[in-house]
Amino acid sequence: MGALNQKSKFKPPAPTIRVQRVPIEKPKQLKPKPSPANSNYNLLQQQRAKPQSKAASPYPGSSSADESRRTKRKAPGGGNSRSPSVVKFDSDDTDGGEDGDNDVFLGARRKKRRLARVDPNRKLRHSKIWTGAVDEKEKGKERDPSIIHAADLANLKSKCQPALRMPEEEVGVELRYPGGRGRERYELVYGKDKIDAVKDITTVVKFVAENYLNDEDAQPFLEPSTGLIRQLQKSTNVNDGQAFKAAVKDYNKRLFALQKDGTIAKHLDSISSFPSDLVAFILDQVYDRTVAPKVELLLKYENGSDNVYGELLHPFITDILVEKTRMKSEQVFVDLGSGVGNVVLQAALEIGCESWGCEMMENACDLADAQLREFQARCQLWGVAPGKVQLDRGDFRTNERILEVLRRADVVLVNNQAFTSQLNDSLVSMFLDLKSGCKIVSLKSFVHEHKSASNDVAMSILDVEDLTYPSDYVSWTHQGGTYCISTKK
CATH class of the missing domain: 3.40.50.150 (Vaccinia Virus protein VP39)
Incomplete structure (x- = not known):
């Protein structure tokens, strides 16, 4: 055996590894780019993105390449929503770290107060807000004004598929709003260029909790581990439609009680403005139900x-x-x-x-x-x-x-x-x-x-x-x- 291949008689000392703890500063979260403000605006953008001569573009600088722009209209907040308006779901079905979640919970409340604008002459509460004076079961009750329900546009009859593994016969769900007695009808379905019922419902619940309630009343909605928003998120992450509907039912019940005891009306009387992301979301709901389905008319x-x-x-x-x-x-x-x-x-x-x-x-x-x-x-x-x-x-x-x-x-x-x-x-x-x-x-x-x-x-x-x-x-x-x-x- 050659000398180079022989084992050494001397055993080298074991290497020592130096371990040093170095504090790593948590990176600042980048401001998200604004996401689409509504689900159907891409039809207009797709039509405009079709090849055409430069002379066909009504705006300077909007060549055919530029016109293959955003597939959907954007919304506000610091960047026109719906980036602040849309709830970001977690990537798994775990509860997550309590400390970080509590920071998010408290941060949302502080952000809401910080963004509030003071206008002493603004009366934010609607004159026809329902405050529980009439029981819902009573006959002859005054009804809310007619709205275009999400289920009128996104449903099984319009080439949509059930979401969250829901049986077709159980996709229907109703959602309560803070100002009226009526509810909006949804179907838990998904389809191209259709209203995303799951995301829309979760976002409504989030905005109600953050803008219509004080910290104590908002706790059951925003509590990081077991709150209603967390329940909606978790059921969405694991495709559990029955759990999602149960959380919506619980939300409807809780909001109904807060309407009847005057909590909602009292809080609206204490503020004079809404944050821009909520304003954008309400406007996007209107746009999605009226303009977006007929957006091709604007191409003419x-x-x-x-x-x-x-x-x-x-x-x-x-x-x-x-x-x-x-x-x-x-x-x-x-x-x-x-x-x-x-x-x-x-x-x-x-x-x-x-x-x-x-x-x-x-x-x-x-x-x-x-x-x-x-x-x-x-x-x-x-x-x-x-x-x-x-x-x-x-x-x-x-x-x-x-x-x-x-x-x-x-x-x-x-x-x-x-x-x-x-x-x-x-x-x-x-x-x-x-x-x-x-x-x-x-x-x-x-x-x-x-x-x-x-x-x-x-x-x-x-x-x-x-x-x-x-x-x-x-x-x-x-x-x-x-x-x-x-x-x-």
Whole structure:
């Protein structure tokens, strides 16, 4: 045997391993990108993403590549929801660490208080909120206004499949809301471009617990290990439909008791605003049940004209109304070219102000009217009082009621991204009648750089602030862009 292959007579000492504990700082959780605001908006996006010439795009920079953008409309919160609005389910069926869960529980409560906006003139509670004065079993009871139930759109008859391993004959479930006696009908099913009943129900329960109850009353709902939301999450993770329905039944019973003893109404009287993620969720419920099923009607526009369609998403509007213009409930908001009414409804719900819109495209007007009906019904179900809403049809340049309300408007929105220069010049003439200090929010400036102050009317009557918005604030592109806030001198 060679020398190199012989075993050494000397045994080396065993290596020593040094163990040192090094504290690792917990990484900060990144702010999630906003997720789709509704389940059916992708139909519009898929249609727009079809190959077409660049000239067919109504908005600058929205090439066919750009138009293969988000598959669904986004929502608000810090980024238009539904990222804050949607409940994030755990990846397993365990209870998880108690300490971390308690931090989440307490953090949600603190966040709700921190985001609350104070408006002493805002009366948040709906005048027709149900407070238990009439027992549900009594005949001749006053019923809640008619809503479009989730089960009317997402059901076994519309090519959906049972969720959570539920037998077909047992997919039906009803959900109670904090402001009304009636319940919304759901079917626990799933289907492409359909309302996700499981997620929708869980999110409603989460928002009710976080925004309609004090810490003590919310404990049975939000308790990390055994609370109702945890039960809904666990049953979803393990596909246990019967457990999910049992948790919904328990929630309905508990909420019914809180309505009857006046807890819900009392809490609404103590606050003057909802967080932006709840505002976005309510608006998305309205959109999903009215616009989304007929969204293909919005594809019909005349390229190269003023009749084009694009949406400013929830977080953009929250930023404008809450942060930039600081609107209050006693003020007046006007949207010139209001489309399906999204922004008008958001201003009325989030701020509580008098909110006006005017649109001339017939299909958009029809969908706006449908949204307004559903919006008013759902506000009553949620127990919240929006500001007065008025949606007018026709050309805002000649609509007498719009011209009159502009004289007392505090904030005017014009999504003039694709307006012709002639229409923008006509708007400047209309702005002559605005009161001093009125804010005009627009995607493009009304002041022409190539003109001098002597012959530019806009420059003589407006002080313009140029601003930028981040990605995912508008429906026609992922990218950010620029906008203006002009103040009437």
